[in-house]
Amino acid sequence: MNVIIVPCSGIGKSYGTVTREAAYLVAEELRPDDTQIVPLSLLVLGDEDAQAAVRDAQVITLDGCKLACATVNVSQAGGAAAREFTVLDCYRRNKQFKPQGIAELNEGGLALARALAEEVAQAAEELTGTERN
Amino acid sequence: MPSLPQRKVGIVACSGEEMAEGTVTRLAALRVLEELRPADTVTICLPLFLAGGEGDRAFAKFYPTIAVDGCEKRCAARATELYSNKPAASILLDDVLAERGLPRPQGLRRLTPESQPVVDALAEAIAAEVDHLMASRWSRAEGKVLEASEPARVSSAGCACGSGIPVTRVQVNGRALEIMALDPILEMAYGQGLHVPVNSQAAGASTVPAQLMDTVRLYNTIPTEDDVAYVEAVAIAWQSFCAAKEQAHG
Numbered sequence: 215m216n217v218i219i220v221p222c223s224g225i226g227k228s229y230g231t232v233t234r235e236a237a238y239l240v241a242e243e244l245r246p247d248d249t250q251i252v253p254l255s256l257l258v259l260g261d262e263d264a265q266a267a268v269r270d271a272q273v274i275t276l277d278g279c280k281l282a283c284a285t286v287n288v289s290q291a292g293g294a295a296a297r298e299f300t301v302l303d304c305y306r307r308n309k310q311f312k313p314q315g316i317a318e319l320n321e322g323g324l325a326l327a328r329a330l331a332e333e334v335a336q337a338a339e340e341l342t343g344t345e346r347n
Numbered sequence: 348m349p350s351l352p353q354r355k356v357g358i359v360a361c362s363g364e365e366m367a368e369g370t371v372t373r374l375a376a377l378r379v380l381e382e383l384r385p386a387d388t389v390t391i392c393l394p395l396f397l398a399g400g401e402g403d404r405a406f407a408k409f410y411p412t413i414a415v416d417g418c419e420k421r422c423a424a425r426a427t428e429l430y431s432n433k434p435a436a437s438i439l440l441d442d443v444l445a446e447r448g449l450p451r452p453q454g455l456r457r458l459t460p461e462s463q464p465v466v467d468a469l470a471e472a473i474a475a476e477v478d479h480l481m482a483s484r485w486s487r488a489e490g491k492v493l494e495a496s497e498p499a500r501v502s503s504a505g506c507a508c509g510s511g512i513p514v515t516r517v518q519v520n521g522r523a524l525e526i527m528a529l530d531p532i533l534e535m536a537y538g539q540g541l542h543v544p545v546n547s548q549a550a551g552a553s554t555v556p557a558q559l560m561d562t563v564r565l566y567n568t569i570p571t572e573d574d575v576a577y578v579e580a581v582a583i584a585w586q587s588f589c590a591a592k593e594q595a596h597g
Contacts, residue, residue, distance in 0.1 A: 223362050225373050226390045234364060238456035253363040255422035259429070283394035301401045317377045 216250045217338045218232030218271045220277040220288055220295075221255035228313040229278035230302040232327045235319060237276055239331035245338050257287045272341045274334055275299065297337040304330045354485075356384075356477045357391040357412040359434065361423040367462065368417030368440050374458070375469035376415055378501060383474040387481055393423055396430035404431045405565055408535055409528060411435035411480045411492070413473060430468075435485070436476045440465075443472050517580035524580045528566045532559065534587045542589055549578040555582045 221237040223232025241249045256264035268288050275284040275295040279302075285295050305311065305326060313323030360376035363369025374473045379389050391412060406412075407427055414424035414434040424437040444451065444465065452462035484493040515529035536559045555578055563569075571579045 221364060223364065223394050224392055225360060225362055225376060226392065235456065237364065242456065252365050253365050253369065253422075255361045255363050255369070255426070256420070258393055258396060258426045259420065259422040261420065261422075281395065281398050283392070283398040286398040287394055317374055317381070 215246060216248050216271060217245075217296075218267055218273045218339050219249050219251050219276065219277065219338075220254060220257070220268065220273060220284045221251070221276040222282075222284045224278045224283065225316070228316055228319065228323055231319055232301045232313050232323055232330060233276040233278045233284070235324065235327035236330035236334060239327060240334045240338065244331055244335040244343055248342050249335075249338055254284060257291045260291075265291040265293075272296040274337055274341075276330065276334065277301070294297050296341055297334075299330060299334060299337075301326070301330060304333065354481070355387055355389050355410060356435075356480050357406055357410055358415060358473060358477075359391045359393055359415050359423045359427050360415045361421075362393065363417050363422065364455070366417060367454050367458060370455060370458055371452045371462065371465050372415045372417045372423075372468055372565070374466045375473060378466065378470035379473045379477065380590060383470060384477045387477050388557050391427075393426055396426055405535075405562055407431035407434075409531060409566075411483075411485050413438060413480070415469070415473060416440065419543055422466060426530050433491070435480055438469070438472055438476065443469050474499060515584065517584050522576065524577060526563065526577070526584070527568055529563065529581070529584055532562050532566070533585060536562070536585075537589065537592055555585055559585065 219237045219240055221233040222230050223234070233261065237251050241251050250267075252264050252267050257268065269292045273288055273293050273295050274297045275282075275288055277284050277298065277300045282300070284297075285298050288295050301313075305313070308326055308329045311322045311326035311329060313326050314320040315323055358376045358379060361369055362370040362373040366461060376390065380390055384564055389406070390594065391403050391407055408431050412432070412434045414421070414422045414427050415438050417440050419439070419441070421437070421439065424434050424444050427434050443449070447468045449465050449468055452465045453459045458466070480492070485491075515526050517526060521573045536556065541556045541559060560578060560581060563577070563581055567577070
């Protein structure tokens with residue numbers, strides 16, 4: 215079964231962009247065979263397919279700020295995040311990568327997204343029990 | 348003089364991560380916010396509607412919003428209406444593509460170069476709608492654009508700053524306090540299920556739900572030394588409002 219990745223979807227700050235970039239890295243490059251992004255907008259709207267997806271699968275949430283929209287919305291949809299990641303925690307572990315930019319991340323932001331994606335991919339591996347190809 | 352949020356238009360983009368159209372809505376919204384109309388617009392975070400973003404919900408309740416959607420599911424428009432207020436305008440990317448004869452965008456994480464004109468066209472459409480709304484009379488009480496000949500139905504006076512926000516005057520211990528946007532705030536609180544407890548009404552006690560007072564503070568700068576008087580004023584207005592509602596309902 216696929217692991218569902220839910221990034222925060224925020225558009226006003228760099229950290230939101232980092233979560234989205236990290237989610238794409240996991241779903242498109244690092245673990246394309248067993249991860250899938252569910253957009254937060256569908257959960258907010260109460261889309262039945264999106265809600266079922268987060269209820270029936272292992273979910274990893276990526277939040278950009280303390281309001282934790284991704285985790286909260288997954289919970290509101292009846293799911294439970296198996297793993298919760300925040301960009302700020304990842305940044306604390308990788309302070310050399312300072313993210314800037316929203317529409318386009320700077321090099322630090324892209325590197326931070328890569329670091330976060332590696333952590334998420336590792337978590338997905340632990341949840342599925344299958345090593346990365 | 349209370350300080351008020353400057354009149355702005357909120358942009359709610361669907362931002363759907365699973366399709367290129369969602370990426371286009373996000374980038375177009377950012378283009379408007381950062382380059383085309385930075386002084387007139389703010390972002391409203393769609394996920395915050397559910398995650399407890401009271402400020403975002405309150406803004407969308409009282410100010411015009413433009414929902415920008417990438418597909419027919421119209422997550423931004425429908426969720427904004429569900430949790431706050433009907434958007435003043437709703438833009439669907441498909442309509443812009445059809446009007447301009449543009450190709451469907453490609454790319455999720457990175458849009459293809461050929462998709463860039465789609466972002467430009469959508470950003471222009473949003474900016475045009477911002478201009479239209481900024482030039483229109485907006486009723487915060489009714490959450491819609493007022494027609495030129497349509498008078499506002501709110502009985503309270505309009506603010507002298509010209510923002511259109513209704514002002515309610517409440518007498519407390521012989522002192523008249525002016526509170527911005529009180530009527531629509533009370534209406535919203537009542538609609539959210541907040542009511543004055545029956546025993547409180549009977550005893551004549553003045554109580555104000557904390558979240559109601561928080562919303563009042565969002566639209567009014569209350570000097571610390573006047574806080575008690577303002578709470579008392581809101582309590583009087585709230586009790587009167589609830590009593591009128593219950594009387595109307597029989």
